[in-house]
Amino acid sequence: MSTLKKGYSILYQWLFHRDDRLLLIIAGSVAGICSGLAAVALRLSLQTVLEWLHPFRHYGWAFVLPAVGALLSSLYLEKIAREGAGHGVPEVIYAVSRYGGLLRFRSSYSRLISSFLTIGSGGSAGPEAPVVMSGSAIGSNIAKFLSLNERQRITLVGCGTAGAIASIFNAPIAGLVFAIEVILGEWKFVNIIPIAIAAVAGAEVSQAIIPEQVIFNHQTFQVGLLDILPSLCLALVTALVSVVFTKTLQQSGKIARTSSFPLWVRAVFGGCIVGTIGIFMPVVLGEGYHFIQEMISGTFSLGVFITFVAVFAKIFATAMTLGWGGSGGIFAPCLVIGSLTGIVFHKFLLILLPSVGCAREGAYALLGMTGIISGVMQAPLTGIFLIVEITGGYEMTLPLIVVSSISSTMSHYIEPASFYFKDLIERGQFLRPGTDARILSDLNISELIETRYTKVSGNMVFREFIEIIKTSRQNFFPVIDDRTNEYKGMVKISAIRKYVLDPGMYDMIFLSQIMDTEVMTVSLENDLQEVLEIMDINGMETIPVVEHDRFVGMISKTRILDLYRRELIVQTSAH
Amino acid sequence: MQYSVFELSKHLGVVPDTIERWVRQGKLPVSRTGKNYQFRISELKKWAATHNICLNLSDEDPAEKKRESIISLSSAVKNGGIYFDIIGDDVTSVLRACIKKMSIIHDDFKKDLFDRLVEREQALSTGIGNGIAIPHPREQLSYLNDPAVSIFFLADPVDYNALDHQPVSVLFFILCPALKMHLQLLSALSFCLRDAQFKRFLNARPDPHQLIEKIEILQTANPI
Numbered sequence: 001m002s003t004l005k006k007g008y009s010i011l012y013q014w015l016f017h018r019d020d021r022l023l024l025i026i027a028g029s030v031a032g033i034c035s036g037l038a039a040v041a042l043r044l045s046l047q048t049v050l051e052w053l054h055p056f057r058h059y060g061w062a063f064v065l066p067a068v069g070a071l072l073s074s075l076y077l078e079k080i081a082r083e084g085a086g087h088g089v090p091e092v093i094y095a096v097s098r099y100g101g102l103l104r105f106r107s108s109y110s111r112l113i114s115s116f117l118t119i120g121s122g123g124s125a126g127p128e129a130p131v132v133m134s135g136s137a138i139g140s141n142i143a144k145f146l147s148l149n150e151r152q153r154i155t156l157v158g159c160g161t162a163g164a165i166a167s168i169f170n171a172p173i174a175g176l177v178f179a180i181e182v183i184l185g186e187w188k189f190v191n192i193i194p195i196a197i198a199a200v201a202g203a204e205v206s207q208a209i210i211p212e213q214v215i216f217n218h219q220t221f222q223v224g225l226l227d228i229l230p231s232l233c234l235a236l237v238t239a240l241v242s243v244v245f246t247k248t249l250q251q252s253g254k255i256a257r258t259s260s261f262p263l264w265v266r267a268v269f270g271g272c273i274v275g276t277i278g279i280f281m282p283v284v285l286g287e288g289y290h291f292i293q294e295m296i297s298g299t300f301s302l303g304v305f306i307t308f309v310a311v312f313a314k315i316f317a318t319a320m321t322l323g324w325g326g327s328g329g330i331f332a333p334c335l336v337i338g339s340l341t342g343i344v345f346h347k348f349l350l351i352l353l354p355s356v357g358c359a360r361e362g363a364y365a366l367l368g369m370t371g372i373i374s375g376v377m378q379a380p381l382t383g384i385f386l387i388v389e390i391t392g393g394y395e396m397t398l399p400l401i402v403v404s405s406i407s408s409t410m411s412h413y414i415e416p417a418s419f420y421f422k423d424l425i426e427r428g429q430f431l432r433p434g435t436d437a438r439i440l441s442d443l444n445i446s447e448l449i450e451t452r453y454t455k456v457s458g459n460m461v462f463r464e465f466i467e468i469i470k471t472s473r474q475n476f477f478p479v480i481d482d483r484t485n486e487y488k489g490m491v492k493i494s495a496i497r498k499y500v501l502d503p504g505m506y507d508m509i510f511l512s513q514i515m516d517t518e519v520m521t522v523s524l525e526n527d528l529q530e531v532l533e534i535m536d537i538n539g540m541e542t543i544p545v546v547e548h549d550r551f552v553g554m555i556s557k558t559r560i561l562d563l564y565r566r567e568l569i570v571q572t573s574a575h
Numbered sequence: 576m577q578y579s580v581f582e583l584s585k586h587l588g589v590v591p592d593t594i595e596r597w598v599r600q601g602k603l604p605v606s607r608t609g610k611n612y613q614f615r616i617s618e619l620k621k622w623a624a625t626h627n628i629c630l631n632l633s634d635e636d637p638a639e640k641k642r643e644s645i646i647s648l649s650s651a652v653k654n655g656g657i658y659f660d661i662i663g664d665d666v667t668s669v670l671r672a673c674i675k676k677m678s679i680i681h682d683d684f685k686k687d688l689f690d691r692l693v694e695r696e697q698a699l700s701t702g703i704g705n706g707i708a709i710p711h712p713r714e715q716l717s718y719l720n721d722p723a724v725s726i727f728f729l730a731d732p733v734d735y736n737a738l739d740h741q742p743v744s745v746l747f748f749i750l751c752p753a754l755k756m757h758l759q760l761l762s763a764l765s766f767c768l769r770d771a772q773f774k775r776f777l778n779a780r781p782d783p784h785q786l787i788e789k790i791e792i793l794q795t796a797n798p799i
Contacts, residue, residue, distance in 0.1 A: 100599070149600060
């Protein structure tokens, strides 16, 4: 028995400890499968409830349906799950950058339930962000179960994300790219393989369970060189629409937050408005996959004007759902808005230049989707690969790249932060690996502090002090109270030179008379960013750290440089 | 061979908190035995090399090294020796007579030392006043193994061009192989010479043992 155990531990060490790649691949594929299952579960239940509610849509009172859904969803999140509203992607990004991907187990199902309530009742939102949250929480908790370190946990969070996106769109590469481009923010060799495998696992799960309901069937389009110029124009349009979409979302959230109503009243209000729009324009309701499918295959029947209005109706409905208390993501709304924009653009093109032999309507719907995804999320690669995988071929790659790059550049020009990152940047929580903000947040004050300082008393006669500085290398002497050990001030050698050179002063003064009490101090709670700011403003090279009136130590720029450099190396190294 | 968190923190020059954070974040190669982290040197070396991080694996503290070169004045005096009744009428003859008696300097180098000391005296007299001079060469002496302070009591006071124009009766030769020791000894010596009691003690031409004892007492009062 003991030999068996020993053999197992040696095997374990050899396989997993020395090189964690195999471990990450196995754990990653488990995470991919689990998050794939979560995505399939949400998809199936949404499908069922939408079908079940379909007959009621024709009644006049149907406009309250989204309100009821949003109400239940907001109450669930606030009272039962106790998690914030919103779509969850920024939370995942923040958890990855600040807490090494630590997420609560509760997060792996809470968003699924709340977004099911919101979207199933007709609210205009996407199931992707909740599934991403759920998948990443699954990955994080698998890592916790295996007691892995933060680097490995981040990889597993990426695996869960990739599995979720891959499963919902049946697009493994898009899952991989989304996980790395949006969630992790670093293309590291050690991450890519496990995440790729997880993405494939997620996609396989959805294909195995619901093969007939894969969202977008492969379509092939004939796209020629003639389409490049229209693509350029379409890219400008989608950039504009993305900016409008992002701004509307933010504004509606802001207005909702400033209103004094409780969350559930806001949710009901938003839901009613969405429901009312939905009666006249059903395309805005739900996640809209069905309509996207129609638009790609060219069976979408609305006229050009109605479609044009639908673009803005969808934007407004999504803003009313997400900003006012509903739960869900923006990925699916982006796709709907993108395809609507593409179709409007194509119809206009045909009206203006009827004889030009450009590609079919569906191709422009796809290009529009890429444009909006690249514009809103500022994740151009995700947009490109998602559409490439949907079409199942590379015929459209060139116009896709054109649209995606121009749209993301233009919207970046107008709105520098993408929708996912904007909140984080505003709160100072956007901490991508290898950036200044990340290093400063990782380095703790307690790691930088130099504590070996000789302290002196305020009652010390200057002559005594002269004896101390003879043998000391210190340039700063903290002065403390004899009785209470309280920090009183600082004696800077450079500032007292004229007294040091004047022996007549030696017996005349006490240290409390020449110490500097105006020196700025920081405490252990300050973060490094603030400390550096104080030092820069006051032109200080070193700053004392004082905690509860006790002198703790000094922080010097020399020491900061030393540790900053090492932290940068450690953070950006390939492993 | 393995290191603990605390040992490694010393070698990397960071606090243990940083090491623990790096382990938690998965940035350091670590092997865990129970609750304790252990770091293998071979893995650490590889890690440090790939990350271009300096891993100071020598056991001695850099601060320790510096302390080694400190020499006390009393032991330097023991090296250099104490001599009485030197005869001479001017600076050069006194110096020549002193060097001749010095046992620590090999005969081959006595001429060189004399030249150097005379050159130093011509530049600026080392007679610091109160009948005391501290002759020393400007450059350090490579042929000397240990720093030495030789004390010479003259038979008769000599005009030494001292700063206070008083004749000199006691000479302290400071001879060092390195500049750092020279400054230390000079500082220790000047501390002793500032002591009025010590000066009176010197004028009484004390016994060599008593003199060294007295210096030992003074230097413990003024540690370097």
